[in-house]
Amino acid sequence: MNSNMIAKNLQHIKSNLPENVTLVAVSKTKPISDLQEAYDEGQRIFGENKIQEMVEKYDVLPKDIQWHMIGHLQRNKVKYMAHFVDLIHGVDSFKTLKEINKQAKKHDRVIRCLLQARIAEEETKFGLTFDEISSILASEELLELKNINIVGFMGMATFTDNQQQLKGEFLSLKNFFDTLKVNHPSLKTLSMGMSGDYQLAIENGSNMVRVGSSIFGNRNYNT
Numbered sequence: 711m712n713s714n715m716i717a718k719n720l721q722h723i724k725s726n727l728p729e730n731v732t733l734v735a736v737s738k739t740k741p742i743s744d745l746q747e748a749y750d751e752g753q754r755i756f757g758e759n760k761i762q763e764m765v766e767k768y769d770v771l772p773k774d775i776q777w778h779m780i781g782h783l784q785r786n787k788v789k790y791m792a793h794f795v796d797l798i799h800g801v802d803s804f805k806t807l808k809e810i811n812k813q814a815k816k817h818d819r820v821i822r823c824l825l826q827a828r829i830a831e832e833e834t835k836f837g838l839t840f841d842e843i844s845s846i847l848a849s850e851e852l853l854e855l856k857n858i859n860i861v862g863f864m865g866m867a868t869f870t871d872n873q874q875q876l877k878g879e880f881l882s883l884k885n886f887f888d889t890l891k892v893n894h895p896s897l898k899t900l901s902m903g904m905s906g907d908y909q910l911a912i913e914n915g916s917n918m919v920r921v922g923s924s925i926f927g928n929r930n931y932n933t
């Protein structure tokens with residue numbers, strides 16, 4: 711992408727973002743030079759969906775970047791990012807929480823996690839049902855995992871232009887989040903919304919958006 715486009719896109723998006731909403735710049739598949747440009751524009755939170763790619767970028771970019779893992783997790787690779795990852799969005803099993811805890815402990819860290827909720831219609835989307843999330847949060851075993859902190863939920867809506875449907879999906883997770891927050895004050899973050907739907911997600915309760923192509927341009931291959 712032509713270089714000052716990234717800066718312009720970022721300025722544009724940030725100028726329209728409410729103060730309480732955190733912008734994750736989704737830089738998957740993009741070269742280091744693109745991330746550096748966003749960094750130079752003040753962006754400090756980047757999202758990647760492949761652990762290996764995130765590690766390679768972490769190694770060469772400034773160390774005050776907060777790295778978010780937004781992709782589906784392979785448990786056997788958690789160890790490669792445990793020393794630096796700031797927030798893991800896509801946790802969808804208790805087994806994965808245990809692995810994150812184990813790897814975080816080796817580095818004497820507490821890793822922040824979001825549980826991924828399934829809100830989309832599509833069968834293919836990963837995620838936990840609301841019942842599964844409730845039972846994880848209520849489980850005794852969770853208390854033993856001292857090196858993770860569940861700070862909220864992540865959801866991906868159905869890939870559709872139907873605004874009513876998207877709104878319904880975002881709102882269902884927002885309502886669930888608000889209900890659970892009463893007994894779980896550590897829940898603060900609701901990660902919903904991507905380039906195509908982040909404004910609608912914010913209107914319906916999101917306080918963290920994951921925006922890729924609207925900042926960095928289209929990706930060459932779809933991931």
Ligand SMILES: *Cc1c(COP(=O)(O)O)cnc(C)c1O
Binds near residue numbers: 924
């Ligand atoms: C790629 C990706 C995004 C960003 O998608 P854009 O449409 O490019 O903004 C957000 N969230 C997840 C989980 C992704 O994999």
